[in-house]
Amino acid sequence: MIAVYVIVGIVVILLILIIANYNGLVRLRNQTKNAWAQIDVQLKRRYDLIPNLMETVKGYMKHERETLEAVTNARNLAQQKAGGSVGERSRAESELSGALGRLLAVVENYPDLKANQNFLALQEELTSTENKIGFSRQYYNDSVLRLNNKVQMFPSNIVAAITGFKLGEFFEITVAEEREAPRVSFT
């Protein structure tokens, strides 16, 4: 009689473990999807901001045609790749981030432009959108890390293998400037 209870008990505990692990996996996968959607929202926002920025900047920057064209081209390319895989997208978006960074660096040479209210508002929006892309990427990568840990670690890896959970893909930015070591100032 006791043996039956023990067996039933073990089965129940196993079931609970499997359910808990499965639910945990589903939660993480949904979190990852949600985080990805967040990145998407911010990337779209950036596509929308760039034409406005170009309009404002054009009048001031007559001698920077190459820089401006690079941004426009990178934006169009990124928008084309919007339906592609995570890897493809991160490459296209890194390109755009780099082109925008170069444009904003050049702005320092145009004091008139820096005093333009319209430009200042756009710059704030652009800076913030860049930050938001960074933060949503950060959150997405954290989520992917947690999902991957759960998919690979015992005992949840068994549940993941049976129910067909796949590893998530990290969203990496491969621009050289972003890989630079952090600047630390002691002033």
Added chain:
Amino acid sequence: MWEQIRDNQVRSVILTVAMGMVLLLLGYFLGLSFMGSGLGGLIIALAIWVIMSLVAYFQGDGIFLALSRARKISRDDHPRLYNIVEEMKIASGLEKMPDIYIIDDPAPNAFATGRNPDKAAVAVTSGLLQKLNRDELQGVIGHEIAHVRNRDVLLMAMCGVLLGTIVILAWYATRILFFSSMAGGRRSSSGGGQAQIIILAIGIVLMILAPIAAQFIYFAISRRREYLADASAALYTRYPEGLASALEKIAGSTAQLKSANQATAPMYTVNPFRKKGRVASDLTSTHPPISERVRILRAMAGASLADYEQAYRTAHGGQKGVVRGAAGLVGETGATGIRAASSEKGPVEKEDKVARTRETSDLVWRLNKYQTIDCDCGVRLRVPPKFKGEMVRCPRCGRVHSTR
């Protein structure tokens, strides 16, 4: 990353339960010594606690925001603040954008309210907007969002209610004891003998000790949550220096927050009642000393919770950490390097300060419903809401403007 937060949560819950025990003990013995029934005292204590909790739960945010005279702002009122809050919302993975409030007060400070992450609000003073640059503001907002995300607001509200109940009970019990002994001890005829005296003695000791014990537990919980919020802010922003230098600026300010009171103190980023030069790590404060918080943030090698834990241990020279379990975590350190400062900092700092001051004062005027008219001669006119006329003349050049 969330496992440690849950772990910390468990410890906070244990401390809260300890506080609840103090309340029950107090209720029981007070009931026993004054009404002759421990159960009666228990029920009264619980009833007071439940009522106060319900009020705090459903009305807390509203009362709190009203007490601090905070006003809600929209995106257009202050795009930068709105953007920063949204950035931190994204970084922390909050699902809903918190409401943003401004308090017109030169003392730099901030707080968060909301019983759950869906009903959260973040409030900052105009002084804070004026003094901090983008990175610093981001650090402070990150700290507040961390309070929301870690559900500290609800925890501290509930602990505050527990503390309040204990204090109220003990206070009334003292009065009753005082007056009944003045009335000549009419209950002495009941003849309980020695047992009665012992119970009364325990009741009196509890009456004195319970509020003190509860306060210590409360402060301990509060300080623990502050460290955790600092650690989370560093993790969200990936830039501990932002919060560190913000804390320094706040500490350096001499202005005192007008609208804060003792009950609302733990909600702020920095204790609004701190005295200057107060010695480190004291047990009777809701917040850890700023100098120590800054030191820990600056000592962080990366931006993960594990790095904060490491820095905390080094600062305290012991094995006891604040973010439990963080040290044993693998894989998180690699992805959490500290990022570079944003471009706003540096030589333009001074210009920025002027711009920020102007921007903030514009915002405050607008919130007070003043109309702003820019005259062509460069003068900026502020028309008060009570102004009834249709025209206003510029005092410098004499141009006439319509007030709509």
